[in-house]
Each structure stands twice: as structure tokens, then as C-alpha cells.
Amino acid sequence: MPDAADDILVRLAVARRDFHLEVDLTLPGQGTTAVFGPSGGGKSTLLRAIAGLEPDAEGTLHVAGQTWQDERERLPAHQRATGVVFQHTALLPHLSVDANLRYGWRRTGSPAHVLDAWIQRLDLAPLLARRPDTLSGGERQRVALARALVTQPRWLLLDEPLSALDANRRAEILPYIEAIRRDAGIPVLYVTHSVEEVARLADHLVLLEGGRVTVAGPALDVLNRSDLPMALRDDAGVVMEARVEETDAHGLLTLHTPAGRLHAHGMANASPHASRHATGTRMRVRVQARDVSLALSRHEDSSLLNVLPATLVELAELPGGQVQARLDASGAPLLARISHRSVERLKLSPGMALWAQVKAVALLV
Missing domain, CATH: 2.40.50.100 (RNA polymerase II/Efflux pump adaptor protein, barrel-sandwich hybrid domain)
Structure with missing residues (x-):
């Protein structure tokens, strides 16, 4: 069983004119937590608040015994040890794949073997000399994943990383994300609106709707509950x-x-x-x-x-x-x-x- 010291405490609120996010969660410090819910429910806002990218986010965030935010202090985004991958990869277009990977890697001072390991695990060696505009959507997303992981983050945050890909590209990259889930040794927060991705990847599941958590718990327990709205979906x-x-x-x-x-x-x-x-x-x-x-x-x-x-x-x-x-x-x-x-x-x-x-x-x- 994971030690409670590894748990992640998320008590965050973001108030906007037409939307209010308020969550109070204790997440396991291991495995993959999927945040699932309809568009506009607050999933991406929650991820951005965790990453320090929502300046109006208030509350408390403790990650494996370290305080990232509370009433006394608030670490800026660049001091939060997160690796963030968004739907659109935002790779530097004028740099090769190799240079994109080394850009963040050099700044964090990670050992060379970390860079080499993720290039191998994500099958990027044949792509290193190419530029982002010559890559397929799935290839770009693999590069973005590696770019986040070579910095040795303490928490990997993935914001609908497959939603911009067609079915074939999603099928191509899902095994790589499964490999990350298995090999990275860090917790993963995975935002998605795909039941398939939740079923394949999630160890813990948070259902978020209207800025509020409706259910949270072990993924299979939540997925298999017949009393939740998920059981009424066409793909139930x-x-x-x-x-x-x-x-x-x-x-x-x-x-x-x-x-x-x-x-x-x-x-x-x-x-x-x-x-x-x-x-x-x-x-x-x-x-x-x-x-x-x-x-x-x-x-x-x-x-x-x-x-x-x-x-x-x-x-x-x-x-x-x-x-x-x-x-x-x-x-x-x-x-x-x-x-x-x-x-x-x-x-x-x-x-x-x-x-x-x-x-x-x-x-x-």
C-alpha cells in the first residue's frame, strides 16, 4: 500500500465571472489519476491551477510532503516540478526534435542517461534530426511527452494529449502512454473526455462536472458503478x-x-x-x-x-x-x-x- 506521505492534497478554487472551480481531493502519489467529465466542466482549469498557470487560483497544494501552494506561499510555475503536455504540443518549430528535447533537459540539469532512456522508450531516435512540421500528430505528441519527462518531474500533467489525433494515431500512441504509466515512477494526472483512455490508463478516477467533483475513487470501482451518469452513456x-x-x-x-x-x-x-x-x-x-x-x-x-x-x-x-x-x-x-x-x-x-x-x-x- 502507498504511504500516506506520498499522497497529493489538492484544495483549489478558481473564481471567474461565469465559472467557479472548487475541488477538495486527496490523490494517491502513485499511478495515474484520470480527471473525466464533459467539456467546460473545469478539467483543464484544474490542471492549469496545479501547474501554477492560473494566477487567480487560491487554496492549498501539497505534493508528496512538499508545499507548492498555501495561504503563506505560492511557488511559481517554473518552480513546480511538473512536466506538462497539452493537446497542442507547442514544440519550438525552428529546432530539431533533438534540440527540443535538450532545451528543457539542459535547464534542469538531468543526467544524460535520463535523456537517452526516454528517447529509447518513446522510439524517438529516428526522429531526432527532423523538425516538428515534418512529424505526424502522434510523433509530435511522443516528442512532447519525452520533452516533459527528461526534466525528471515529480508529477506529469497530461491535458487531453490524444484529443487532436485521429483514431489510428490514438491507437498508435496509447501503448507509449501505458509504458510511461508503467516505467516513469511518478504520479500522472490525465485529463480526458474519453472513456476508452480512462479504461486503459486510470488507476484512480475523478469525475468533474460544473467545477465540482461528483465522484472520486479507484478507477474500476467508479467505472463499474451502475448508479452514475456514465452508465447511461451510449458507450456505457x-x-x-x-x-x-x-x-x-x-x-x-x-x-x-x-x-x-x-x-x-x-x-x-x-x-x-x-x-x-x-x-x-x-x-x-x-x-x-x-x-x-x-x-x-x-x-x-x-x-x-x-x-x-x-x-x-x-x-x-x-x-x-x-x-x-x-x-x-x-x-x-x-x-x-x-x-x-x-x-x-x-x-x-x-x-x-x-x-x-x-x-x-x-x-x-
Whole structure:
């Protein structure tokens, strides 16, 4: 268990004419804390206040035993040991990738091996001689991540770093951010409005709306709560820890999960981080409610590879004639979104034993 001395205390307020941010959080000093919520909810304002970039921010900020801000003192942004990466990378356009990295590295006096390590981990060696305007969006974001990390920050702050990228570029860079989460050895604050990114990266989750924290806690606990607005979104689902048991020649993964054995397809695009699908690797799998169908008996004459025994816990009415079924699959939560007609046709009621079915190609890993 992390020591309480590693905790991060955030009690900050920012008052504007039409918006007021006020948070009171104790965050773990390890792992990745994701701040999730709708646009305009205060996510980026909170990150900027932590970084010292909001001059009107008032309150207290203690990071791993060090005071960055309180009623007596306030460290300016350049004295807060943060590495900050925004949606737009703001690389220096007249410098090469190598010079961009060395610019901040020299100022902090970090050892040379730190610079070399992050160039290797983020696969930047082939890009060092190039200038930012010749790079793809994903390449620029990798350079921005390395630029922040070579300064050896005590806290890495990422403000929607993937939101400006298309789906292919996001898929390309997510494994690198997972590697940072695993290898950097520092806490990460990750602002996003993407459930996929939260599911892949977050250890701790803060839901922020209207400048206020609505829920905060361990990421999987929050993601899998059926009483929160997230459970009503079109992409609602559950997230489970999984372990890779095997991978076949076509990229089909066999996963051990709390709900039972599941089959899923790995990333279609091979990457330097394809080892994340090696046997024994731990990962997360997200099962969206709209991809789960229900049956009264198990069918063997079907293309569906994932068929799990489950007990129906609750039925909740949704708009548009839909119903959300909350299930217990061997002790693991599961959601299924079905039509009201299906409920009537199958005569579903809480307590019934059912089979939950989901396509392998629909699972998100």
C-alpha cells in the first residue's frame, strides 16, 4: 500500500465571472489519476491551477510532503516540478526534435542517461534530426511527452494529449502512454473526455462536472458503478482486469477475467509495444453494454465466442424503448443494453439465470 506521505492534497478554487472551480481531493502519489467529465466542466482549469498557470487560483497544494501552494506561499510555475503536455504540443518549430528535447533537459540539469532512456522508450531516435512540421500528430505528441519527462518531474500533467489525433494515431500512441504509466515512477494526472483512455490508463478516477467533483475513487470501482451518469452513456459498459492466456496466429487473445474466459482481438496495427499481448501480460478489457446480448440457453451453433453464465440483477428503463440489464457474471459486474420488446419476449426478471453473449471483435483491449 502507498504511504500516506506520498499522497497529493489538492484544495483549489478558481473564481471567474461565469465559472467557479472548487475541488477538495486527496490523490494517491502513485499511478495515474484520470480527471473525466464533459467539456467546460473545469478539467483543464484544474490542471492549469496545479501547474501554477492560473494566477487567480487560491487554496492549498501539497505534493508528496512538499508545499507548492498555501495561504503563506505560492511557488511559481517554473518552480513546480511538473512536466506538462497539452493537446497542442507547442514544440519550438525552428529546432530539431533533438534540440527540443535538450532545451528543457539542459535547464534542469538531468543526467544524460535520463535523456537517452526516454528517447529509447518513446522510439524517438529516428526522429531526432527532423523538425516538428515534418512529424505526424502522434510523433509530435511522443516528442512532447519525452520533452516533459527528461526534466525528471515529480508529477506529469497530461491535458487531453490524444484529443487532436485521429483514431489510428490514438491507437498508435496509447501503448507509449501505458509504458510511461508503467516505467516513469511518478504520479500522472490525465485529463480526458474519453472513456476508452480512462479504461486503459486510470488507476484512480475523478469525475468533474460544473467545477465540482461528483465522484472520486479507484478507477474500476467508479467505472463499474451502475448508479452514475456514465452508465447511461451510449458507450456505457464495464471494465475488467484480464490476463493473456494465449494468442493465436490471427491475433485472437484468450483472456482470463473475473467473469470467466473471454476471447478478444488484439490491436490490428503491430507496434513496438505488441508485447502487451504476450502470454501472461495483464491488461484491461472493456465490455460495452450495447455489445452484450442475452439468451435463456447456451447456443453452440453460433459465431459468438464469448458466452458467459450470468444472473440478472436489475432491469432499468432507458429512453427510446431500451432497457439496461445489470448482471452478475461469476461475481463480476456486466451490463447489457437490450430492447423493451426483448425483455417482454424473454420474460426477463431479476434473479433469472441467463447467458451473456458478446462478439470477440467487439471487446476493447
